[in-house]
Amino acid sequence: MQVFAYQATERGIRARHAAQFADERAMRLAAQRATYEAELAERERIERVRAEATERARAYAAELRLAGFRFRPTVAEIERRACRVFGVTRKEIHSNRRYQEIVFAKQFVMYWAVRLTPLSLPQIGRLIGDRDHTTVIHGSNSYPQKRAKMGRFLRAVR
Known part of the structure; x- marks a missing residue:
């Protein structure tokens, strides 16, 4: 008759592995929770x-408005906004494509450049x-x- 230790049996091995997996899982969960x-x-x-x-920016802008300063964007800033809004590139705005x-997008840039x-x-x-001024x-x-x-x-330009 053979006697096997419980640790060497299949059930014992499974129990050991389950305990190891539970410990590893607990450590992973703790690390994920900390992250x-x-x-x-x-x-x-x-x-x-x-x-x-x-x-701070709003307070600074309010101070500038009280002092009489007015924000004046450049044409490049208006173009950047047009590129972001309309999904075109700066190169396309400057191109002859119609x-x-x-x-x-080009008309957007022209309108706001004239206005601002x-x-x-x-x-x-x-x-x-x-472009020509008539364009x-x-x-x-x-x-x-x-x-x-x-x-x-929108109101008419200047």
Whole structure:
């Protein structure tokens, strides 16, 4: 008759492995929980920093407005916004392509450049891919009309 120790039996081996797996799983879960809590704390810290920065920026902007300063974006900043909003590249805005999306983005840039910058129409035209000043006039006049068809009414340019 053979006598086997419980540890060497299949049931004993399974019990040992189950205990090891349970320990490993508990360690993995503890590590995941610690990582999650660290990420959560970092996100909360970033949100606090962003909120403080936003608050400081608003206070600074209010001071500038009280002092009489007015924000004047450049044509490049207007182009960057158009690229982000309409999903086109700066190169496409400066190109001769006449695709509907690109034309709308160009007219957006022309309209806001005329409204927000002190540049003349020929200067704006040169900055938007060597366009004539009459092209800038047409673009800045047709953009509000297209937006009106979409339900958004903009005032006429200067």
